[in-house]
Amino acid sequence: MIRAVKKENNKVTLLLSQKVEPFIIKSASYLYREIRLLKTLQLFVKSAFVLTLDRRPGKFCLL
Numbered sequence: 001m002i003r004a005v006k007k008e009n010n011k012v013t014l015l016l017s018q019k020v021e022p023f024i025i026k027s028a029s030y031l032y033r034e035i036r037l038l039k040t041l042q043l044f045v046k047s048a049f050v051l052t053l054d055r056r057p058g059k060f061c062l063l
Contacts (some may be wrong), residue, residue: 006013
């Protein structure tokens with residue numbers, strides 16, 4: 001799996017065997033997509049909270 005480890009400027013680089021690289025690239029892509037979806041969900045929740053925050057009579061509320 002891991003062929004070598006290299007440390008340079010407080011960064012660690014792992015040199016991987018070719019069998020493992022596609023799996024790690026796929027996993028990183030999946031995680032990136034999940035993070036984007038979570039950020040979108042977070043923005044939606046914040047917007048919904050702001051829109052429903054003021055419930056006094058006469059105020060416009062979209063939700």
